[in-house]
Amino acid sequence: MTDTINFPSRVGVIGGGRMGGGIAHAFLMAGANVTVIERDPVAASDARERIESSVAKSIERGATDANFDEVVQRLDVEITYDAFSEVELVVEAVFEDFNAKVDALTTAERHIADTAVLASNTSSISLATLAAQLKRSAQFLGLHFFNPVPASTLIEVVVAPETAGPVAAAAPAWVEQLGKTPVVVKDSPGFASSRLGVAIALEAMRMVEEGVASAKDIDAAMELGYKHPSGPLKTTDIVGLDVRLGIAEYLAEHLGERFAPPQILRDKVARGELGRKSGKGFYDWS
Incomplete structure (x- = not known):
């Protein structure tokens, strides 16, 4: 070489x-x-x-x-x-x-x-x-x-x-x-971008699950307060909930329970709510 x-x-x-x-x-x-x-x-x-x-x-x-x-x-x-x-x-x-x-x-x-x-x-x-x-x-x-x-x-x-x-x-x-x-x-599981992006997205999902705020308002907080071009839940819909679930499971296995997928994510994937590609995720894309 x-x-x-x-x-x-x-x-x-x-x-x-x-x-x-x-x-x-x-x-x-x-x-x-x-x-x-x-x-x-x-x-x-x-x-x-x-x-x-x-x-x-x-x-x-x-x-x-x-x-x-x-x-x-x-x-x-x-x-x-x-x-x-x-x-x-x-x-x-x-x-x-x-x-x-x-x-x-x-x-x-x-x-x-x-x-x-x-x-x-x-x-x-x-x-x-x-x-x-x-x-x-x-x-x-x-x-x-x-x-x-x-x-x-x-x-x-x-x-x-x-x-x-x-x-x-x-x-x-x-x-x-x-x-x-x-x-x-x-080289490290999740590298830099996926590790950080998934961590934020999983916490946003837990907030929806706990009724802290709506998906729209959580995303607005990150977009307006932290200048993210797209909030973590909208981004999850674009990436695909099934993809995010797979990454989270892999990171949980290698980096610990802090990356354990919340039940709301598992339930949505089980129902076929995979985000933009299926027409519905945390948002309605139909």
């Missing part, structure tokens, strides 16, 4: 959902050729439509002067990992489950070049536990994007214990070339 790693011109993304599609969008806008892997032809078609729509909206808003046809010509959506043979960076963006991420990362590792870098978009899982399943852990790190990726200006760069120096040094520069701001953190 050389001491300097340039911005990747060919990028792979595992998963073309909301997060994966957003990650693909970001690299496309930065000039990279992007290959997205999805599980089947239907999902691949949906992913392409999602990403192309996102690119079109950015152009319509005037966020970029890029040409739509030129951008989408650099997008490829496939269903086999063979398409990763020439990529320089792969970002895994499957759902927040350890086994699913290990399967995606180890499969990708078997298909990429020896010099390629692997990254996980995990928002909470310790990178060391994922790296232990890989043969080339020195070329692995975390790139935690935030939803919605096109509008978010933050990417958390998570450096695992075995991440090679050149990889750790290159990642913040990549983030800047995406037009975003890097925050570099050492």
Whole structure:
């Protein structure tokens, strides 16, 4: 591995959902050729439509002067990992489950070049536990994007214990070339953003549960008093209550009972009230 790693011109993304599609969008806008892997032809078609729509909206808003046809010509959506043979960076963006991420990362590792870098978009899982399943852990790190990726200006760069120096040094520069701001953190469950964000959100849920205030008023207190652009409960609805529950359970297991999910969160997930994507969470999104 050389001491300097340039911005990747060919990028792979595992998963073309909301997060994966957003990650693909970001690299496309930065000039990279992007290959997205999805599980089947239907999902691949949906992913392409999602990403192309996102690119079109950015152009319509005037966020970029890029040409739509030129951008989408650099997008490829496939269903086999063979398409990763020439990529320089792969970002895994499957759902927040350890086994699913290990399967995606180890499969990708078997298909990429020896010099390629692997990254996980995990928002909470310790990178060391994922790296232990890989043969080339020195070329692995975390790139935690935030939803919605096109509008978010933050990417958390998570450096695992075995991440090679050149990889750790290159990642913040990549983030800047995406037009975003890097925050570099050492590997730890929940990192910095999820750990703090989930802690605030869980306490806000307990306040709703205890009748301290409504979700709307709790969010207003954080938005007006602390200048949060979105309150913790509205943010939870946007992220997904099921996602927040999974992260909270993981953090409770590794960091203690202070992250134990409140019953109101468990009940809402059990009823299918997952937030914006289901039409209802702490707010009515219908």
